[in-house]
Amino acid sequence: MSSGNESSNSASAQGVDEVFRLQGSARSVTGQGLRAEVERGAIDSLAARVAAFFAENQGGPRVVMGALPFDRSQADYLFQPQICADAADDRGSAGKRMALPDAVRCAITPVPAPVAYGEAVAAALKLIAGSAGEPDPLTKVVLSRSLELASTHEFDAARLLAALARDPSITAFSTLLPAGADAARPLLVGATPELLVSRKGSEVVSHPLAGSARRYADPAADRASAAALETSEKDRREHQAVVDAVFDALSPYCRDLNAPEGTTLRSTASMWHLGTRIVGTLKDAQTPVAELASVLHPTPAVCGLPRERSAEVIGQLEGYDRGFYAGAVGWADEAGDGEWYVSIRSARLAGRHATLYAGAGIVAGSDPAGETDETSAKFVALLSALGIDEHGRPLREHAA
Numbered sequence: 001m002s003s004g005n006e007s008s009n010s011a012s013a014q015g016v017d018e019v020f021r022l023q024g025s026a027r028s029v030t031g032q033g034l035r036a037e038v039e040r041g042a043i044d045s046l047a048a049r050v051a052a053f054f055a056e057n058q059g060g061p062r063v064v065m066g067a068l069p070f071d072r073s074q075a076d077y078l079f080q081p082q083i084c085a086d087a088a089d090d091r092g093s094a095g096k097r098m099a100l101p102d103a104v105r106c107a108i109t110p111v112p113a114p115v116a117y118g119e120a121v122a123a124a125l126k127l128i129a130g131s132a133g134e135p136d137p138l139t140k141v142v143l144s145r146s147l148e149l150a151s152t153h154e155f156d157a158a159r160l161l162a163a164l165a166r167d168p169s170i171t172a173f174s175t176l177l178p179a180g181a182d183a184a185r186p187l188l189v190g191a192t193p194e195l196l197v198s199r200k201g202s203e204v205v206s207h208p209l210a211g212s213a214r215r216y217a218d219p220a221a222d223r224a225s226a227a228a229l230e231t232s233e234k235d236r237r238e239h240q241a242v243v244d245a246v247f248d249a250l251s252p253y254c255r256d257l258n259a260p261e262g263t264t265l266r267s268t269a270s271m272w273h274l275g276t277r278i279v280g281t282l283k284d285a286q287t288p289v290a291e292l293a294s295v296l297h298p299t300p301a302v303c304g305l306p307r308e309r310s311a312e313v314i315g316q317l318e319g320y321d322r323g324f325y326a327g328a329v330g331w332a333d334e335a336g337d338g339e340w341y342v343s344i345r346s347a348r349l350a351g352r353h354a355t356l357y358a359g360a361g362i363v364a365g366s367d368p369a370g371e372t373d374e375t376s377a378k379f380v381a382l383l384s385a386l387g388i389d390e391h392g393r394p395l396r397e398h399a400a
């Protein structure tokens with residue numbers, strides 16, 4: 001990150017609120033206090049708006065941060081913090097033994113109901129089958145469902161983030177969202193395992209995930225779940241489609257673009273995934289991370305193929321606006337470096353209300369019940385950090 005950063009200690013001393021945190025296992029980027037907002041707009045103009053921001057605002061840390069929505073035509077929300085800290089090994093309690101947080105007391109309404117989600121999956125499968133043989137057939141659609149939580153108390157984003165960050169295999173995040181109709185200012189909080197893109201100098205990295213299986217407490221069942229994922233033809237196909245799309249998007253910008261480790265099994269505390277780390281070198285070292293994010297997003301990991309058609313199907317079948325879920329969260333500095341993660345395993349918090357989201361990729365061969373279970377498994381990261389199950393019941397078992 002380029003210069004202009006100050007220590008976070010001075011911020012707490014001044015009592016400035018934290019507006020952004022991206023917390024990985026080795027490093028965290030935090031923003032305190034809102035200094036200025038980047039002009040809001042659709043993703044096509046992201047790189048130009050970020051460049052204009054730095055040209056017009058000569059003061060403050062030389063970094064902007066925030067969130068991109070799922071829908072390419074909706075306005076993003078990026079801001080410059082008053083103080084930015086980029087610290088190594090700042091995961092606080094991560095890795096240490098820690099009891100689960102006190103369970104929140106809340107009512108949970110699934111939207112849609114799991115049965116209706118299964119019906120949407122079946123409808124997507126029909127559209128996929130019906131388009132086979134067309135010149136550019138619909139081959140993948142990622143459908144999500146949500147859980148609406150109504151609590152007796154305000155959700156505490158900082159505690160939730162700390163609980164999520166106990167899993168060293170994810171990047172925990174929290175970022176301010178634009179003021180909505182809610183009385184309280186909304187935030188997006190999550191535990192993403194998926195890097196959309198990072199740029200450091202001329203090195204570009206993307207680490208798409210697609211193809212998922214639930215993890216189990218029982219070691220034999222857990223190994224069997226991983227082995228079934230690794231050998232699943234459906235999941236390999238679903239994954240390859242994403243890898244191909246990332247190569248297609250990045251290859252005009254990069255030389256030496258390759259996947260040095262190939263496709264590997266990735267794990268979080270609650271999920272197995274197929275992942276491919278893709279690394280390239282920019283042809284033009286001036287290409288900023290904002291431009292790379294704007295061509296990549298949304299990858300077929302969260303949208304589908306072809307992109308526009310699957311986005312339309314998502315709009316028709318999901319029945320709600322994803323907002324900033326399955327968008328991206330991250331930062332970009334004046335030099336063009338930055339990191340953007342796919343904003344999955346996330347929740348929109350607003351006062352006593354929270355909306356949790358989870359999606360699954362539908363391809364030929366997907367099974368509605370299996371995909372519904374996959375979304376349940378993907379809710380586990382957030383629900384266990386809140387200390388409850390999918391029905392709002394407190395979890396009895398405390399994590400080791």
Ligand SMILES: C=C(O[C@@H]1C=C(C(=O)O)C=C[C@H]1O)C(=O)O
Nearest residue numbers: 210211212301344358359360361
């Ligand atoms: C859409 C989500 O996850 C994405 C979908 C995946 C899949 O379908 O296998 C795997 C990882 C993510 O790219 C989500 O967690 O909500």
